[in-house]
Amino acid sequence: MIQTISLQNYTIHIGAIWQQWNALLHSLQPSKIVVLVDENTRKYCLPMFSENTNFEHFFVIEIPSGEQHKNIDTCQIIWSKMMDANVDRKALMVNLGGGVIGDMGGFCASTFKRGIDFVQFPTTLLSQVDASIGGKLGIDFQEVKNSIGVFANPKAVFIEPHFLDTLPAREIRSGFAEIIKHSLIYDAQQWQQIQAITDLQQVDWTHFLVPSLRIKQQIVEADPYEKGLRKALNFGHTVGHAVESYFLQSERPLLHGEAIAIGMISEAYLSYKKLGLAYIELEHISQFLLRIYDEVIIPNIAFSWLIEMMKKDKKNEQDLINFSLIHPIGKVHINQTSHWVEIIESLHFYNELIPQTIITN
Ligand SMILES: NC(=O)c1ccc[n+]([C@@H]2O[C@H](COP(=O)([O-])OP(=O)(O)OC[C@H]3O[C@@H](n4cnc5c(N)ncnc54)[C@H](O)[C@@H]3O)[C@@H](O)[C@H]2O)c1
Ligand SMILES: [Zn+2]
Structure with missing residues (x-):
C-alpha cells in the first residue's frame, strides 16, 4: 500500500x-x-x-x-x-x-x-x-x-x-519524540492512541507517520519561511535544545529526541503553570515520557547554564524566554513567555519525577 x-x-x-x-x-x-x-x-x-x-x-x-x-x-x-x-x-x-x-x-x-x-x-x-x-x-x-x-x-x-x-532502538525512540510532539500540539486523538503504545518494536510506524506528517504539513504550509506559526513546532525544544547542548559535553550525549522528551515534560509543566493545562494532563504526559525514555537527572548546577543557553537561542527580552506551550492537549499557543525562575521550577519538577535512587550527583 x-x-x-x-x-x-x-x-x-x-x-x-x-x-x-x-x-x-x-x-x-x-x-x-x-x-x-x-x-x-x-x-x-x-x-x-x-x-x-x-x-x-x-x-x-x-x-x-x-x-x-x-x-x-x-x-x-x-x-x-x-x-x-x-x-x-x-x-x-x-x-x-x-x-x-x-x-x-x-x-x-x-x-x-x-x-x-x-x-x-x-x-x-x-x-x-x-x-x-x-x-x-x-x-x-x-x-x-x-x-x-x-x-x-x-x-x-x-x-x-x-x-x-x-534502525537501532535508541534511534527509533529519538524519532518517536517528534511524533509525540505533533500529537501534543495538534492532535489530541492521536495522543490517545500513542499512550496505548507499550513496545516500540511492535509499532507499525506507517500508522503514525501519515497523521504526524499532515500536522507538520499544515503548520509549515501556513508559514513556509518561519515568520510565526511555525514556532508551534518548538514545543519541548526551547528547554530541549539547551538540555541537548548540555549533555553534548558529557560522557553520554543524549540523542535529539531524548532531550526533547525532557523538554516536553518541562514545557508541559510551564503550560500547566502559565496556561492552566490540567494537572492530570501534565501527569499523563510526564508518566508516558518517563516510561519510554531513560530517566536522566539534570544536575542542579547546570540550571543557570541552561537558562543562559535558552536566552542565547531565541530572541528574548531581558529575563523572559519565549515558548510554544499547550492547553489543552492538542492545542498550541505560540509567543508565551516564561521567567527564568519558572523555568528552573519546571526543571525541578522534572528531576523530582525521577526515582531518587538513581541520582548520582
Ligand atoms: N531539515 C529539517 O527540517 C530537520 C528536522 C529535524 C532534524 N533535522 C536534522 O537531522 C539530523 C538528525 O537526523 P537523524 O536523527 O536522522 O540522524 P542521522 O542522520 O545522524 O542518523 C542517525 C544514525 O542512524 C544511522 N542510520 C540511518 N538510517 C539507518 C537505517 N535505516 N538502519 C540503520 N542505521 C541507520 C545513521 O548512519 C546514523 O548513524 C540533525 O542534523 C538535525 O539537524 C533536520
Ligand atoms: Zn526536534
Whole structure:
C-alpha cells in the first residue's frame, strides 16, 4: 500500500514507494543519479534501493555518519566527487539516509552548479517524520547547528518504512519524540492512541507517520519561511535544545529526541503553570515520557547554564524566554513567555519525577 501527501511543490510517498520512484525517474530522465549515503545506510539501505531502482547511471558517494560530519569539509568532499564525476545540471541527487544526509545532501545539491534536482529517501524515524517536510537544508558551522543553509524543496520524498527495520532502538525512540510532539500540539486523538503504545518494536510506524506528517504539513504550509506559526513546532525544544547542548559535553550525549522528551515534560509543566493545562494532563504526559525514555537527572548546577543557553537561542527580552506551550492537549499557543525562575521550577519538577535512587550527583 502507498499513501501520499501532496505539498505545494512536491509529494511525499509513504509505504510501497518503488513504483512511484521509478515513474519519477522515467519522467525526469536525469543524466545520472548521485546517491549520498553514510557507512550505515550504504550497508542497510543501499541494497534495497539498488534492487528497486531501474536506472543504470548510478554513482554512490559515501561520507562518514554522524552530526560531527555535517559541516563544510564534508560538503567539499561531496562537491569534489561530483565535479570529478562530471555531474551536470541534469543529474539527480538521492539522499539516502537520516537527517544528516538529507540536510547536507540537499544543501550540496541546491548549491552545486546553482542547484540540481534532488529527492529525499529518509531512513530514520526522525528524518521521516520531521526532516522530510519544510525545505530546510544546511550544515553546522562554527559549532552552531544548522547555521549555514537554504530553503529548497526536493522533487519528491520517498518514505519506505521497512528502512526502519535496521534502525537501532535508541534511534527509533529519538524519532518517536517528534511524533509525540505533533500529537501534543495538534492532535489530541492521536495522543490517545500513542499512550496505548507499550513496545516500540511492535509499532507499525506507517500508522503514525501519515497523521504526524499532515500536522507538520499544515503548520509549515501556513508559514513556509518561519515568520510565526511555525514556532508551534518548538514545543519541548526551547528547554530541549539547551538540555541537548548540555549533555553534548558529557560522557553520554543524549540523542535529539531524548532531550526533547525532557523538554516536553518541562514545557508541559510551564503550560500547566502559565496556561492552566490540567494537572492530570501534565501527569499523563510526564508518566508516558518517563516510561519510554531513560530517566536522566539534570544536575542542579547546570540550571543557570541552561537558562543562559535558552536566552542565547531565541530572541528574548531581558529575563523572559519565549515558548510554544499547550492547553489543552492538542492545542498550541505560540509567543508565551516564561521567567527564568519558572523555568528552573519546571526543571525541578522534572528531576523530582525521577526515582531518587538513581541520582548520582
Ligand atoms: N531539515 C529539517 O527540517 C530537520 C528536522 C529535524 C532534524 N533535522 C536534522 O537531522 C539530523 C538528525 O537526523 P537523524 O536523527 O536522522 O540522524 P542521522 O542522520 O545522524 O542518523 C542517525 C544514525 O542512524 C544511522 N542510520 C540511518 N538510517 C539507518 C537505517 N535505516 N538502519 C540503520 N542505521 C541507520 C545513521 O548512519 C546514523 O548513524 C540533525 O542534523 C538535525 O539537524 C533536520
Ligand atoms: Zn526536534
